[in-house]
Amino acid sequence: MNRLRVIGFEYGDAAFNMALDETIMKSVGSGRAPPTLRLYGWDPPAVSIGYFQEIREEVDLEFCHEEGIQVVRRLSGGGAVLHTSKELTYSFAVEISDPSVPQDVQGSYIKICAPIVSALREIGVPASFRPINDIEVKKRKISGNAQTRRFGAILQHGTVLLGMDYSLLPALKVRAEKFAGKGVGDVARRITTVAEILGREVAHGEFSEILVRKFADQFGADAHYSTLSEEERIAPTLEERYRSIDWTFRR
Amino acid sequence: MERECVRKLKDGKMAKVRLIIEDGVIKDVKITGDFFAHPEDGIEIIEKELIGKELYSARQAIESASGGIALVGLHVEDLIAMVQECLDGSMG
Numbered sequence: 001m002n003r004l005r006v007i008g009f010e011y012g013d014a015a016f017n018m019a020l021d022e023t024i025m026k027s028v029g030s031g032r033a034p035p036t037l038r039l040y041g042w043d044p045p046a047v048s049i050g051y052f053q054e055i056r057e058e059v060d061l062e063f064c065h066e067e068g069i070q071v072v073r074r075l076s077g078g079g080a081v082l083h084t085s086k087e088l089t090y091s092f093a094v095e096i097s098d099p100s101v102p103q104d105v106q107g108s109y110i111k112i113c114a115p116i117v118s119a120l121r122e123i124g125v126p127a128s129f130r131p132i133n134d135i136e137v138k139k140r141k142i143s144g145n146a147q148t149r150r151f152g153a154i155l156q157h158g159t160v161l162l163g164m165d166y167s168l169l170p171a172l173k174v175r176a177e178k179f180a181g182k183g184v185g186d187v188a189r190r191i192t193t194v195a196e197i198l199g200r201e202v203a204h205g206e207f208s209e210i211l212v213r214k215f216a217d218q219f220g221a222d223a224h225y226s227t228l229s230e231e232e233r234i235a236p237t238l239e240e241r242y243r244s245i246d247w248t249f250r251r
Numbered sequence: 252m253e254r255e256c257v258r259k260l261k262d263g264k265m266a267k268v269r270l271i272i273e274d275g276v277i278k279d280v281k282i283t284g285d286f287f288a289h290p291e292d293g294i295e296i297i298e299k300e301l302i303g304k305e306l307y308s309a310r311q312a313i314e315s316a317s318g319g320i321a322l323v324g325l326h327v328e329d330l331i332a333m334v335q336e337c338l339d340g341s342m343g
Contacts, residue, residue, distance in 0.1 A: 051291050054267065054283040077323075079264075079285035105289060105323045132262050132287075132324055149289045251283050 001100045004221035007038035007228065009088070009208045014046035014072035015242035021091045021157055022075055023235045024228075028093040029153030033229060035094040037215050039208045042083035046070040047171050050078040050146065054251050063170050073248050076157065078133060078146035082171050086163030086193070088204050090116075090211060093155045100219050101154055109133050109145060112156045115214035116143055120160070122210055125197045133158075140192035160211075161193040162202050254337035260286070264324035268333040277301050277309065280334075286325035293320030297330070306338045 012020065017040055027033040045067075049058050051074055058080040064071055069082075083089065092112055094101050102108045113129050120127035120135070120142065127143070130136045135143035145158030166188055174187060194202050216223040241247050257267045266284035270277055280301045288294050293316075300316035301309060310331050317327045 050285050052283055052288070052294055053285060054281075057267075057283070075291070077285070077287035077291065105287065105321055132264075147287065147289075148291060150291065251281065 001035055001094070001098065001219040001221040003034045004212075004216055004219060004223045005034045005036040005226045006212050006223050007036060007040075008225055009039040009041065009204050011041040011043040011085070013044060014042065014048065014070040014083075015239045017042065017046075017089070018048070018072050018074060018242045019235050019238040020228075020232075021093075021155060022238060023232045024091065025075075025093045025148075025153045025155040026151045027229060027232055029095060029151035031095065031152075033232070035098065035219070035221070036092070037212060037223075038091045038093075039204075039211065040089050040091070041085060041204060042087065042089065043085055044068050044070055045082070045084045045165065045168055046072055047080055047082055048072050048074050049080045050074060050076065051148070052077050052251060053080060055249055058173055060171055060173055067168060067171065069168060069171050071248060072242055073250065074146065074148075074157075075150070076146035076148040076155065079144070080172055081144055081159060082164075082168055083159065084163075084165040084168055086161070086165060086195075088160040088162050088207055088211075089157065090160070091155060091157035092215065093153050096149060096152055096154055098154075105147065106131060108154065109147065109156070111218070113143070113145055113158075115211065115218040116145075116158070116160065118218075119207065119210040119214045120194070122214075123194070123198065123202060123207070125194055137192050137197060140190060142192050142194070142197075160207065161191060162204065162207060163195040164191065164193045254340050256333040256336040256340075258329065258333055260325055260329055262324045266325050266329060266333065268330070268337055270334065270337045272306070272338070275306050277304050277306070282330065284325065287323035288325070289321040289323070293317065293322075296320070301334070309334050309338060
């Protein structure tokens, strides 16, 4: 990989964030854009659910409505995630034929998560990859990652918990089968944040810069900060799909 | 009648199969959970393949429809076992 395009950190709302990931994935997959790393945040807070998840099983819709938390269905599989303003999110898109990313799914998670693990370690967080798609510190999740493979591309997006607004956690329903009948407190105990580990806040911009450097190192590429292309900038219909009841409630 | 089977899978993922069965034929099916499938449409292809099938041919339908699909966190055998569990319940 020669060139890594970087779209710098910006907050967006849930439908915008997911529509832009899809748009970038399409332009990368069709060869109209180079491999791309995008950094972003969520404002207002949101819950994203995996492509195959049943929304009513995963999300307390009433709580989300009361707290102004948006709900969006992702293009990627995986689990439900609460995204607060303290989270840093990335998306990484490459052509599916790009030899720098393994074809086998587990191998590709390992390769794409490695720069995240490395960035966390650089700031003093002893993180490690945990199959299939998590990054942990002392058995607690600090980063969740999910892939979709479509439009000629691999898109992996994921979270880095720089911090967490625990008061919003009731947005996620706790599956009795998964946590053996325990409450929300158990979700809180299964995750951790950079702020908790280091005892200080790390700014989105600071961590983004480290992440960009680590991705460039990992893929042997030069990172170029860039803007979206003309065709990527305007995807209102795509954004509408992510806001639609049909899409959000399709399972 | 409607049947449901929920499982926590080996890699920590969850999956749920919900079947609607009438006169020994699968009328509708939904496979949900936090697993991955590439391509994602693969799950819908499996669901479509199961609809209209008689109970005894469910395994074969899943096996033939899942050919080109990379399932991650959910194995074809899990899916077959879950559908089977729904079906066993429906006949009991």
